[in-house]
Amino acid sequence: MKKIKRKPSRLRRAVRAAAVMLCAAVLYLFLADAKLTPMMAVHMLEEFHGIYEETHVVASCGTQAGRRYYLMAGENALLCAEVDRHGLLWQEANGTVLDCSDGKPFQAGGCSRWPHGGQGTLELFGRIDDSSVARVEICQMRRDKWDGEMQDYVYQTRCVYPVDELIEELGAQQIPCLRVYNKSDLYFGDIRPHGEDSVNISAKTGEGVDELLARIDKLLDKGTRRVTIHLPYDKGGLLDMLYREAKVESVEYGETIDIVATCVPRVIGQVKDYIEGYCEPKEDWEE
Numbered sequence: 001m002k003k004i005k006r007k008p009s010r011l012r013r014a015v016r017a018a019a020v021m022l023c024a025a026v027l028y029l030f031l032a033d034a035k036l037t038p039m040m041a042v043h044m045l046e047e048f049h050g051i052y053e054e055t056h057v058v059a060s061c062g063t064q065a066g067r068r069y070y071l072m073a074g075e076n077a078l079l080c081a082e083v084d085r086h087g088l089l090w091q092e093a094n095g096t097v098l099d100c101s102d103g104k105p106f107q108a109g110g111c112s113r114w115p116h117g118g119q120g121t122l123e124l125f126g127r128i129d130d131s132s133v134a135r136v137e138i139c140q141m142r143r144d145k146w147d148g149e150m151q152d153y154v155y156q157t158r159c160v161y162p163v164d165e166l167i168e169e170l171g172a173q174q175i176p177c178l179r180v181y182n183k184s185d186l187y188f189g190d191i192r193p194h195g196e197d198s199v200n201i202s203a204k205t206g207e208g209v210d211e212l213l214a215r216i217d218k219l220l221d222k223g224t225r226r227v228t229i230h231l232p233y234d235k236g237g238l239l240d241m242l243y244r245e246a247k248v249e250s251v252e253y254g255e256t257i258d259i260v261a262t263c264v265p266r267v268i269g270q271v272k273d274y275i276e277g278y279c280e281p282k283e284d285w286e287e
Contacts, residue, residue, distance in 0.1 A: 038090045041083040042070050045095040051077050067093070071125055076101040080111050080125055098126065105130030178215055184208060224264050228276040231257040238271055 046055060055074040062068040066085035071078065078098040083090050096111035108126035128136070167177070179198035185205045199215055201208035226249075231238055239257060242248055247262040256274075263271070272278050 036089060038068050038070070038083045038085075041090040041092040042072060042079075042081045045081045045083070045092045046072065046079055048092070049077075049079060049095055049097045051079060051097065053077070055079070069123075073127070078107070078109070078125060078127060080109075080123060100127055100129070103129075106136070176219055178219060180212060224262060225268060226260070226262045227268065227278070229257075229259040229261065229271050229274050230276060231259060231271070231274050233257065235274070238274075241270065242267070 051074060053074040055072040058071040058073045060070045068083050070081045077100055080096045082094040084093045098107055098109035100107045106128055110122055110124045112122055181200045182203055184200040184207055185202040199208055199212050201212050242261055246267050249260045252258040
C-alpha cells in the first residue's frame, strides 16, 4: 500500500522556523561572544579584569550609537565599563579598574572615552571611604589651540562635596545646613573655609567650639516667637513645661489659663493648638 506523504501544517512550519532561528542565535552567541543584555557584557568585563565579588551599578549612561557606560562598585574595586550594541545583542568593549583594596581613604582613577564620530573625553571616577573627607578638589590642566597656535595652559578647578551629593540624593537640599570643618589646629594656610553657613573648629584644642555652639543656638532659635496661649484646665500640665522650656511673662486664670510667653519652635509645636491666632510659619526656602 502506497503511503501518502502529508505536507507539514502551518503550525509545524512555524515551530521549525522558530527552532532554526533559536539555534542560529545560540550559535551566533557562541561564535561572536555576544550577550543578550548589556549587564551580561559588563559581568564578562568584570571577570576579564579579575573582579569576582558582588557588584552593583553606581551610575550608567548611553549614546545614540548604541554604546553604554556603567560604573560598577564592589567592596574592593571599581570598574568603569563600556559595552556596545550589535543588532539585538551586546558585547564588551573596554573597561578600566580601580583597585580599592589597600584601605586608602580616597581612591581616584580615569579612563578615556571615544564615542563613535565624537570627541574624546576623560572620565574621572573614584571612591571616598573616610567620612571626614568633606571636599574633593579636582584640578584640570590643558592647552588650548587658537588660530593654529598653542596657547598657555588653562587651569580648571571643580570642587566635589560628597556630603552635599548625599543630601541631594535624600531630597533634603532645602533643610538649613551648617558646615563644620574640624582639625583647624593642623591647618596652616592663609585661607580657611568661611561663610555664614560654615565654621572652623579643633576638637583637640577647643578652638572654634564656642562659635559652633553659638551658630547652632542661632539656627535652633530661629522662629522664636512671643505668643498668647489659652490652656484648658485639663491641659494644665503643659504650664509646668512652659516654665521649664520657655520664658513665661504672665499667667492669668479665667475661663482658661491665659499665658504670655516667648517660645522656641519646638515648644510652640507642643502648644500650637492653644495659641491665639496661630498659623504655621514658613521657612526661608518656602517663600
